[in-house]
Structure formats: structure tokens, C-alpha cells
Amino acid sequence: MKNLLIQKYNVPGPRYTSYPxxxxxxxxxxxxxxxxxxxxxxxxxxxxxxxxxxxxxxxxxxxxxxxxxxxxxxxxxxxxxxxxxxxxxxxxxxxxxxxxxxxxxxxxxxxxxxxxxxxxxxxxxxxxxxxxxxxxxxxxxxxxxxxxxxxxxxxxxxxxxxxxxxxxxxxxxxxxxxxxxxxxxxxxxxxxxxxxxxxxxxxxxxxxxxxxxxxxxxxxxxxxxxxxxxxxxxxxxxxxxxxxxxxxxxxxxxxxxxxxxxxxxxxxxxxxxxxxxxxxxxxxxxxxxxxxxxxxxxxxxxxxxxxxxxxxxxxxxxxxxxxxxxxxxxxxSWYSFAQNVKNLEDYYQILEWDKLPFLRGHLLTEEDLVIRKHILNLMCQFETSWKEKSNYFDEIPDVLVQLKEMENDGLIIIQNDGILVTEAGKPFVRNICMAFDLRLKRKAPETQLFSMTI
The missing domain is CATH 3.80.30.20 (tm_1862 like domain)
Structure with missing residues (x-):
């Protein structure tokens, strides 16, 4: 059974140090x-x-x-x-x-x-x-x-x-x-x-x-x-x-x-x-x-x-x-991310201009902030809930449909207003988080961006 789960869920996926x-x-x-x-x-x-x-x-x-x-x-x-x-x-x-x-x-x-x-x-x-x-x-x-x-x-x-x-x-x-x-x-x-x-x-x-x-x-x-x-x-x-x-x-x-x-x-x-x-x-x-x-x-x-x-x-x-x-x-900043330039010489040059040397960034939307909470909960506590109205988002029913197979495989327990990762599901937590990743689902990558989840 474990071998079959590995074959099934070993796909490219993020490590979720951030969302998005x-x-x-x-x-x-x-x-x-x-x-x-x-x-x-x-x-x-x-x-x-x-x-x-x-x-x-x-x-x-x-x-x-x-x-x-x-x-x-x-x-x-x-x-x-x-x-x-x-x-x-x-x-x-x-x-x-x-x-x-x-x-x-x-x-x-x-x-x-x-x-x-x-x-x-x-x-x-x-x-x-x-x-x-x-x-x-x-x-x-x-x-x-x-x-x-x-x-x-x-x-x-x-x-x-x-x-x-x-x-x-x-x-x-x-x-x-x-x-x-x-x-x-x-x-x-x-x-x-x-x-x-x-x-x-x-x-x-x-x-x-x-x-x-x-x-x-x-x-x-x-x-x-x-x-x-x-x-x-x-x-x-x-x-x-x-x-x-x-x-x-x-x-x-x-x-x-x-x-x-x-x-x-x-x-x-x-x-x-x-x-x-x-x-x-x-x-x-x-x-x-x-x-x-x-x-x-x-x-x-x-x-x-x-x-x-x-x-x-x-x-x-x-x-x-x-x-x-x-x-x-x-x-x-919780509401946005910013990454500095990767090249050392560029880093020095931009600082010479008295500017913050960032390369790119992202301003989180209201939806991003909600999804981020769920992914943090799963990565840090192996569970998440939308019992509070502020943690609910419209695509929850679709997420649960996607997670149903993981429940059948014994990786999670779907509750009335949340999910709980089982002991068997802990090695697959990246896959579970991917079910909540609306940006990934809306635009699947055309080339491999991430390492394998397993």
C-alpha cells in the first residue's frame, strides 16, 4: 500500500516557505x-x-x-x-x-x-x-x-x-x-x-x-x-x-x-x-x-x-x-514579499544609489492571506479549520473534493469545518497543501518548477 501511495503522490510540489x-x-x-x-x-x-x-x-x-x-x-x-x-x-x-x-x-x-x-x-x-x-x-x-x-x-x-x-x-x-x-x-x-x-x-x-x-x-x-x-x-x-x-x-x-x-x-x-x-x-x-x-x-x-x-x-x-x-x-511584511537581487555586483551598485536592492516582489491579496493561513496551519500543526468565517473561501468545496481521495488513502480526516493530517499523511503534507494552492491550480506550470514531494 505504501509503495502505491508513493507512486501516486510523488509529484513536483512546493516546500511552502511562503504562499504564494x-x-x-x-x-x-x-x-x-x-x-x-x-x-x-x-x-x-x-x-x-x-x-x-x-x-x-x-x-x-x-x-x-x-x-x-x-x-x-x-x-x-x-x-x-x-x-x-x-x-x-x-x-x-x-x-x-x-x-x-x-x-x-x-x-x-x-x-x-x-x-x-x-x-x-x-x-x-x-x-x-x-x-x-x-x-x-x-x-x-x-x-x-x-x-x-x-x-x-x-x-x-x-x-x-x-x-x-x-x-x-x-x-x-x-x-x-x-x-x-x-x-x-x-x-x-x-x-x-x-x-x-x-x-x-x-x-x-x-x-x-x-x-x-x-x-x-x-x-x-x-x-x-x-x-x-x-x-x-x-x-x-x-x-x-x-x-x-x-x-x-x-x-x-x-x-x-x-x-x-x-x-x-x-x-x-x-x-x-x-x-x-x-x-x-x-x-x-x-x-x-x-x-x-x-x-x-x-x-x-x-x-x-x-x-x-x-x-x-x-x-x-x-x-x-x-x-x-x-x-x-x-x-x-505579512502583506507583501520582496526578494533582493541575486547578483553580488548588482547588490552593491543599487545600494550605492541609496535604494533598497530588491529584484522582485508580491503584494498579497485578501485571498492570498486566507490561503496562507491554511497552508501555515498544515505545515506547522498538521491541521487547519475554516470554522471562523474569516478563514472560509469560496473554493473550499472544490478543495474537499480534491482531498477526498487523500482521505480514502488514510492521509487526512475531513471534519465538518476542517481537516486533520494523520500520522500516515505527514510525509505527504506538501501534497495536502497543494490542494489549497489556488494559484498553482489555476495556472499549472508548463515546465518543472519544483522538486519532487517525496
């Missing part, structure tokens, strides 16, 4: 003023009550990992650090001028690229530069992504001193064969070292990222990786599917052949066995592809119904306003 998804943004009707107006609106509504979030994209990496779909610039020249931090701080200054008063920062996430490409001192200059124009919320949460090969104890100590309490390390897989294929040679010793350092320094949430479906990856590789992970006991885990999208990412994902990548039932087995091992080691499923110990803040947010999802991934707290700084970053 980026390919369905209405860029033609979006203006610079739209973004500024919605920024001010949300800032006025939420700054004093909950604060704002900052996502800062640090794009530099010393080498190319072929599994990676992120925006990056490969270089070993560390002279690029200062100009980039200066540019990010200039962008932040432009935002602060628009907002008109000092923001209250609740969340900061440093992503990449490789944030620990930057020296500890330069990261300190970045964070201090941000707070020269802002205040820190009482219940702040700061996090960063660390590369186990180049995260130093100095990095960890300096960022801890600046208020960071959460760090995630990209593990992917411990198999030498897999590491060679994805160009990420990373011994277990390196991961153990940084994990022990972080715990010793006092980080309260240490995460590891593991990927299933990588080239040449076999079941024994996943088992070995999780067994090694168990010995380090990170507080949370991302255990997610490799997104094989070489038609989008170009040569970066052509370091191996398509037939070297596990598919369908073979790939699903990697997930099922890995998930079972995580359960056996007290990791509980939180949203899509995420697991945590009961002591971690992500699990507590899930239990309390406060888990949130945005362009930074899952978060244990919600802010309506998230500003993206740095090349390719995406901001979310």
Missing part, C-alpha cells in the same frame, strides 16, 4: 512603494508587541557543495568580508530610515552560503552594527548556521557573547562515498568537536541537518549517520529530502548522474527507516522534515500551537515582519 510560492508572485503589479507601505503598516502593528525578525544572507563559501540549492559565491579570498558587511549595514540603515523609529529585534538568523566563512570579529561588527540602530527584545532568539569544518571555538564564543543561543550544523551524511559525490568532505570528528564546544559554551539548542536521497546514498549510510548523530544528541534535527533540481541550479548539481540519485520507493525507505530510528531515540516530528527532543523550544512551540514557518524555515516564535538583508534575501 515565488514562481507565482505577481511581479508586474508590485512596486517599490508597495513594499515600503506594507513595511510601515506591519511595523506599526507589531513592533512594540512582538518585534521584528532579521534574516541575513552571507553568501560566501570556500568550496561548492553539489547538493546545495542556495545562492552562494565561491571564493577563498577573505578580503570580501568587510565590503559585504558594510553593504549589509548600509541596507539596514536604509530600512531604519523608512521605519522611522528604532526597531525591536526579536529574531536574527545568519544563513548562507557559509556564515562562518566570516571571521568572528567581522560577525561581531555586523551584529553590533545592527544594534546601533535597534533595540533587543526581552525574549530574543538569535541563531546561525555553522559549517563544522570551519566553525571555530572563537566563532561560537563570540556569537554566544552577542546573544546567540541556537546553532545548526550541516551534517548531510557521514558516508565518504556520498561526501565525495556532494563535494562535502566532513569527518565525524569535526561535527563532534563543534557540537561539544557549543554545548560547553552554553548553547541551548544545537541542531544537525541530515539529508536523505543524496547521490550514492544507501540505507546503511542513513542508519550509520543517525547512529553517529544519536551519540552527539543534538536538540533538534532537520531530516529532509535532497531536492534534485539541476535544471534550476545548473552545473552545481551535475557532479553526478541522475541515475546515481535514489528515487521513489528506494528513497522513501531511506526516510521511513531514518524516521523510525529518530523516534526510537526520542526525536519527535515537528512540522515537515523536522524533529526535536521534548526539551527543545521547537517542540514546546509545536505543543503550544505557536510554531511558525517562513523563509527562514521553522521558528519557535512568530513575528509579522521579517526583513531580509543581503544578496538574494527575501523579506516578508
Amino acid at each position: 510560492t515565488v514562481p507565482y508572485w505577481d511581479e508586474t503589479n508590485f512596486t517599490y512603494q508597495n513594499w515600503v507601505d506594507t513595511l510601515k503598516k506591519t511595523f506599526t502593528e507589531s513592533n512594540h508587541s512582538e518585534g521584528i525578525s532579521l534574516y541575513i544572507h552571507l553568501p560566501f563559501c570556500e568550496s561548492l557543495c553539489t547538493f546545495c540549492g542556495c545562492n552562494k559565491r565561491i571564493t577563498k579570498n577573505h578580503n570580501v568580508e568587510h565590503p559585504y558587511i558594510d553593504a549589509v549595514l548600509k541596507e539596514w540603515t536604509l530600512y531604519c530610515k523608512i521605519l522611522g523609529e528604532k526597531p525591536l529585534i526579536k529574531e536574527i538568523h545568519l544563513g548562507g552560503g557559509t556564515p562562518t566563512f566570516f571571521s568572528a570579529k567581522n560577525l561581531e561588527d555586523l551584529i553590533n552594527g545592527l544594534f546601533s540602530h535597534a533595540n533587543k527584545a526581552k525574549d530574543y532568539e538569535f541563531s546561525f548556521e555553522g559549517h563544522p569544518n570551519n566553525t571555530s571555538r572563537e566563532h561560537l564564543q563570540k556569537l554566544y557573547d552577542l546573544g546567540f543561543r541556537r546553532v545548526s550544523f550541516g551534517v548531510q551524511d557521514y558516508s565518504e562515498k556520498v561526501q565525495k559525490a556532494i563535494h562535502r568532505i566532513q569527518p565525524f570528528h569535526n561535527v563532534a568537536k563543534v557540537t561539544f564546544w557549543a554545548r560547553e559554551i552554553g548553547y541551548t539548542s544545537i541542531g544537525h541537518d541530515i539529508i536523505f536521497g543524496l547521490p550514492f546514498q544507501e540505507l546503511d549510510d542513513v542508519i550509520d549517520t543517525i547512529e553517529k548523530t544519536k551519540s552527539l544528541q543534538p536538540d533538534r534535527l532537520a531530516f529532509y529530502s535532497y531536492a534534485h533540481v539541476p535544471w534550476i541550479k545548473g552545473n552545481g548539481q551535475r557532479g553526478f548522474r541522475d541515475e546515481d540519485v535514489p528515487k521513489d520507493e528506494e528513497k522513501r525507505k531511506l526516510y521511513e527507516v531514518g524516521k523510525l530510528l529518530l523516534y526510537e531515540n526520542d526525536y519527535l516530528e515537528i512540522g515537515m522534515d523536522h524533529f526535536a527532543l521534548k526539551t527543545d523550544s521547537l517542540y514546546k512551540s509545536f505543543e503550544n500551537g505557536k510554531l511558525h514557518r517562513n523563509f527562514m524555515g521553522y521558528s519557535s516564535s512568530k513575528t509579522q515582519l521579517m526583513i531580509g538583508l543581503g544578496v538574494s534575501s527575501i523579506g516578508d
